[in-house]
Amino acid sequence: MGHSAAVWDCRAVVEITRDWNGIDYVTLRSPLGASARVSMHGGQVTSWRNEQGEELLFTSSIFKPPKAVRGGIPICFPQFGNCGVLEQHGFARNKMWAVDINPPPLPSFDPIGKSFIDLVLKPSDDDLKAWPHSFELRLRVSLSSNGDLTLISRVRNVNGKPFSFSFAYLTYLSVSDISEVRIEGLETLDFLDNLCQRERFTEQGMLSLLRLSTPNVTAVLDHEKKRTYVLKKQGLPDTVVWNPWEKKAKAMADFGDEEYKQMLCVNGAAIEKAITLKPGEEWTGRLELSVVPSSFCSEHLDLQKGVGT
Ligand SMILES: O=P(O)(O)OC[C@H]1O[C@@H](O)[C@H](O)[C@@H](O)[C@@H]1O
Numbered sequence: 001m002g003h004s005a006a007v008w009d010c011r012a013v014v015e016i017t018r019d020w021n022g023i024d025y026v027t028l029r030s031p032l033g034a035s036a037r038v039s040m041h042g043g044q045v046t047s048w049r050n051e052q053g054e055e056l057l058f059t060s061s062i063f064k065p066p067k068a069v070r071g072g073i074p075i076c077f078p079q080f081g082n083c084g085v086l087e088q089h090g091f092a093r094n095k096m097w098a099v100d101i102n103p104p105p106l107p108s109f110d111p112i113g114k115s116f117i118d119l120v121l122k123p124s125d126d127d128l129k130a131w132p133h134s135f136e137l138r139l140r141v142s143l144s145s146n147g148d149l150t151l152i153s154r155v156r157n158v159n160g161k162p163f164s165f166s167f168a169y170l171t172y173l174s175v176s177d178i179s180e181v182r183i184e185g186l187e188t189l190d191f192l193d194n195l196c197q198r199e200r201f202t203e204q205g206m207l208s209l210l211r212l213s214t215p216n217v218t219a220v221l222d223h224e225k226k227r228t229y230v231l232k233k234q235g236l237p238d239t240v241v242w243n244p245w246e247k248k249a250k251a252m253a254d255f256g257d258e259e260y261k262q263m264l265c266v267n268g269a270a271i272e273k274a275i276t277l278k279p280g281e282e283w284t285g286r287l288e289l290s291v292v293p294s295s296f297c298s299e300h301l302d303l304q305k306g307v308g309t
Pocket residue numbers: 081088089170194195208209240242265267
């Protein structure tokens with residue numbers, strides 16, 4: 001991987017760059033100037049910009065290496081939160097991933113007009129000591145010509161025995177002011193209060209919530225920016241909504257005291273029921289992010305519809 005290798009596809013471009021930390025990043029560009037950046041550290045999308053160059057994902061101004069940057073889209077695997085023996089949200093987000101030069105075919109993906117990259121994570125000996133299940137975790141990050149961002153993850157069991165896991169895309173959306181934001185599509189669903197004892201509730205209005213069996217489309221309306229994020233998911237039955245709010249923001253070392261106002265995490269996730277794979281089986285989870293002017297919502301959004309191909 002050189003300083004800046006480029007692969008041209010006439011309309012879209014993929015560049016691989018090494019930063020001052022020695023970490024490789026892949027930048028995807030659309031012909032009209034949208035872009036996305038993926039880090040080998042965690043397979044984490046760290047930037048997604050629209051055609052005007054505006055950043056659509058939140059990242060904290062405080063970076064505490066060797067931890068990955070707080071923000072973007074960290075991947076939680078094979079555990080979500082602290083409900084298991086592993087570190088919080090599993091080890092995948094803290095590992096170095098590799099570019100997958102020759103990934104297995106992904107039949108549901110139409111490559112035309114898209115700029116995309118495949119990454120892969122395979123367990124190290126230490127990972128296998130902590131979680132003794134051989135797996136291959138693949139991630140395809142794709143930027144379409146209209147600037148939509150799609151993440152497709154595949155987990156394959158290359159173990160002799162079945163195993164179970166949880167998964168989440170911890171999606172840090174950048175918002176103008178958290179008090180100006182509304183979420184559509186999650187209003188009347190059961191949730192587990194993820195900060196407390198994970199009991200099942202049917203109330204509304206908290207800020208660390210695991211929503212169960214959510215519709216495949218969620219809309220996040222930013223009134224001040226007059227823009228709406230549309231999140232479409234597949235294979236990810238649950239949604240977590242998270243904002244640390246004032247007190248927790250102050251307690252987090254890699255987060256500014258006031259930064260909670262500029263972010264909202266809305267995660268496509270598979271948490272309540274763990275996914276179980278038999279030897280040789282593969283699971284796919286997909287998240288598609290787009291931005292539309294707020295006037296477009298919500299009557300035009302079909303909140304039951306899933307992702308296309
Ligand atoms: O600080 P971390 O490990 O990156 O986790 C961020 C947050 O992720 C959220 O999804 C959880 O609901 C929170 O409880 C958690 O604090």
